[in-house]
Amino acid sequence: MQLNHIFRTRDLVTKNDSKLGKHWENAKDDLLSGDEFLDQGFTRPKVLILLPFRSIANRAVNRLIQLTPGAYKVNVEHMSRFSDEFGNHDDEDNVNTNELTGSVKNSNSQKSSKPPDHQALFDGNVDDKFMIGIKFTRKSIKLFSDFYSSDLIVASPLALLK
Known part of the structure; x- marks a missing residue:
């Protein structure tokens, strides 16, 4: 649902911006007085998702990327950084190596x-x-x-306090 809202709002903004650009010089007063072009707020973010932990945010963002239509997700930038910061760090913790015997056991x-x-x-x-x-x-x-230039913000309530 959030993705649909983001894409429809972005399409509406770009369509209205192109209309305003075409008719800017001709009828500036008439176009700006209409309510049909009041499609933007003071900031760009449209959706805020509050989640308690990084691991849950990792799952949510990965699911949003999976649900994004193929036309919009040709390239996902900074995915490796996201995996480093939000990935499950328990993989290293679950495997304990005993230096004396060299055996590996799963915790x-x-x-x-x-x-x-x-x-x-x-x-x-x-x-x-x-x-x-x-x-x-x-x-x-x-x-x-x-x-301020994002469409969607994923955050924890604790991070919003700063």
Whole structure:
């Protein structure tokens, strides 16, 4: 739903900007007085998604990228940086190497006392102070864009306090 809102709003803004550009000199007073061209706010972001942890933000952004129509996601910029900062860092923690024996054991094989929903929620990167701007252009998705030029902001409530 958020993606549809972003794409429809962007198309409306570009269409109205082209109309205003064509008729700017001829009937400036008449065009600017109409309500049909009041399509932009003071800032560009249209959608704010609040999530508690980086691991959940990672899943949400990856799902948004998957759901984006193919015409808009030819190139996803800064994906490696996103994976580094928001990826699950528990992969290194789950594999423990015993230097004396050289054997590798998986720490997930141990029985946890926590319920499955707790494990699913707190599995992965649980940093709770993050904010990322995402900008959709004609042929690319730009992660880590400036917040005032982003279409979508994914953040934690803690990061919004600063």
